[in-house]
Amino acid sequence: MKATVVNIVGGALLLAHGIAASGVDTTSFGSPSPPSKPHGKWVSKKWQGTNYACKCFPGDSCWPSTRDWQTFNNTVGGTLHVNTPPAAACYNTFTGPLGNINAYNAAQCANITTNFPDEQFQIDLPTAGLWSYFTNDTCRPTTNPSGSCTLGYYPVLYITAKTVGHIQAGINFARDNNLRLVVRNTGHDFLGRSVGWGALVINTHSFQDISLSNTWEGAGAYSGPTITVGAGVQAINALKRLHSVNPPRIMVTGECATVGIAGGLPQGGGHGPWTNREGFLADTALEFKVVTADGELRTANEKTNSDLFWALRGGGPASFAVIVSATYKTFDDLASTGINLEINPSHTTNSTLLWEAITIFHGYSTHFVDNGLYVYYEVLGPLLRVHPIVGIGKTTAQLQAIVKPLFDDLNALGVRYDTNTKTYTTFYDLYLDLFEPETAGQSALTGGWTIAKQDALSNHTAIIEAFKTIIASGGIMVGHMWNAGHGLPQKEWSKSAINPRFRNVVDKLITVLPVSGSASLAEKAASQKTLTYVMDEALRTASPNGAAYVNEADPFQPNWQTAFWGTNYPALLKARQKWDPNGVFYAVSTPGTEAWEQIEYGTRLCKKL
Known part of the structure; x- marks a missing residue:
């Protein structure tokens, strides 16, 4: 697909990009001005009579330069990609914030049209939201290729994170350049938290490690069997692994087999068929490995960073840290x-x-x-x-x-x-x-x-x-x-x-x-x-x-x-102010977001002044 140069925001910025199978052609991506912009800039906006300080988006003077993006892409091992909506292949032209793309591909369109209702298909895509309302539904599968396809509220770019270092680099880059950051594992979310207008996504779905232990020797009084899962592991794969041991084991999961079990699920609580017996998934958590808003890899359990551990257990998704792995109690499976x-x-x-x-x-x-x-x-x-x-x-x-x-x-x-x-x-x-x-x-x-x-x-x-x-x-x-x-x-x-x-x-x-x-x-x-x-x-x-x-x-x-x-809210607010004082992470209506709003009809993420 070939990109054309487009003028964004009334001539304030010219952006161009090319998309290849390997990802981003960073030689023509970003602001043409060579020097890096000062970090931590905010964009002043007035919306419906209220003044806001907004994060940086394409077209803003504080949007990272070509050099910045090149350096960042090198830091994350070339895993930075320009995003297109899943159904763009059904349209002659995809009109995105970084250019127009000749997008139509009949075979790809047929594939996405057939599989669009399939959860696992959407989960395996890098930035799709399983429920499309909060993408703004601006590019759904169609039989009319001359129709309009825009990015809507899908993110602009994403990292297919493969190491902890990639997650750290993504957090640091978003924080230092004041970008909207979205963390996505499966996109298994009803409220649009896996997408976001103008955002950079860290996709953690490749973290698929699963390990079992017969004895927990970490913090807390529990000493029984455990499962440790990477951020990308889904319920069905964890349950399969537990079922394979003799005698079979089980854990608390959601009723839906495709949900990820080490990200938004425990941060929201995580209820399922075993909740009546063992509580929420969060109640069974023993330890998290996380990257916090300062880019540091930390352990959180009952003894180490105990306030963070408490908050991660049901205190709100995308609020305190990015979970890299989680360790949970497991139980004897029963007839x-x-x-x-x-x-x-x-x-x-x-x-x-x-x-x-x-x-x-x-x-x-x-x-x-x-x-x-x-x-x-x-x-x-x-x-x-x-x-x-x-x-x-x-x-x-x-x-x-x-x-x-x-x-x-x-x-x-x-x-x-x-x-x-x-x-x-x-x-x-x-x-x-x-x-x-x-x-x-x-x-x-x-x-x-x-x-x-x-x-x-x-x-x-x-x-x-x-x-x-x-x-x-x-x-x-x-x-x-x-x-x-x-x-x-x-x-x-x-x-x-x-x-x-x-x-x-x-x-x-x-x-x-x-x-x-x-x-x-x-x-x-x-x-x-x-x-x-x-x-x-x-x-x-x-x-x-x-x-x-x-x-x-x-x-x-x-x-x-x-x-x-x-x-519990006052203690959660205190924890949020400690671990993410500048609002690096964001999910709607979570602790500490009272002053934040998506203005201009659900687009720019801004803070009320």
Whole structure:
């Protein structure tokens, strides 16, 4: 693909670039002015009556020079690349901030169109966000090659980091040149944190090392078996490795097999089917190797940098450091049983009857959790889909005895349904069979809230009315019934930064509001208002003792500090001010970002003055 020279920002800067298979032709990349710019410059902007100091972006006088980029590319071993959107090959021309590219390639376009919904395909791309809303959907797969393809909110450049030194160099370069920095492992994120307008990305997905140990001899009282994983390791690969030992082992992971387990997942908390037994993934963490905002490689555990260790365990993704590797507790895998339940239009088209069934089902949330079960379910339109109800360590008879009251009530209601029960030698086998793969490439806003146990018991009618409000607003609900304090000793709760309210919930809901990829700014604003102040507000009102999970919730909700972290927020803010005082790292609505905003319609990252 051949680049043409383009004039950016009213003649302030001419940029050109060429793209080859090896990456960046740095001889023509960056500012043409030879001297390096002074480090630490800010760009002054005024937006909607407020003054801001902004990070440096293409077209700004403080954007690094050609010489700077050349030096940096040498430092990272030639792993610096110019970014293009995944679907650029479907268009005649890709119009990017560094030039116009003749992009069309029929074979590549066919490949991306076929695989765009596939999570693993998108994960293996260097800068893709699995859910496309926060890329601005400006370059989706198309059959019209004459259409417009721009970079949207995808990053400008990325490093395929292969060593700790590459991560350190990327952090140092972004910090010293005041660039927006994005850290991406799998892109497995609902809130757009893996992408960012004008950003430099450090991609850590190549860190794939996995090692097991029978004994932990590091900090803390624990002395049992462990797993240590590199930043790029996904849940399924860690579980495969643990399953291969005799007897098989297991760890806490998300319900989705493709999620990375050593980055944003533990920094957000990390819930999954084992949460009811062992807490969050963050609760099982023993040690992290990280690179902090000053570019230093550090160890964080209960004894060394203990405040950083505490903050990394659920205190917010992309907030305190870049995780290079993580060590977790592992557990004996157990025989497990799963039950699926579905009520769909083939069973009834009577919406009143369906909602009565949903009310009955959700009325057992406390019963399920108190009996150690994990339940994953979806409510969308005229459908209740429970896939699956999981009894870890339970026989078929034991699980069926726990859920029998639910089925008795559904039978008494007279509603038809499909159901099946399976028992497996290990939870790992259940995980592979009953948990279904998710899809990528969707354009939607994501919110969510948890249902506190006390509210489920005293205010269940209002909770169901909130569910109805979500569906009536065009939304979808994905529920996860667990309690992160059920199987975890209370003395362990305060050792992580996770909101204490998660120790007394019975259901964590994700709310999803689909948004057209071609939606206007006004339509997007209206959708955000619906999510925040209609759908999620109904849940917050119905369960005032609930909380929000930072990896799967609305970042623009009111009082997000309390919603995400409760009484832990002041200590997290203090840790952020210590470990990243200048805002090298950024993720929306995380500790210390109160003054930060993406102005000019979600583009420039700036700090209010």
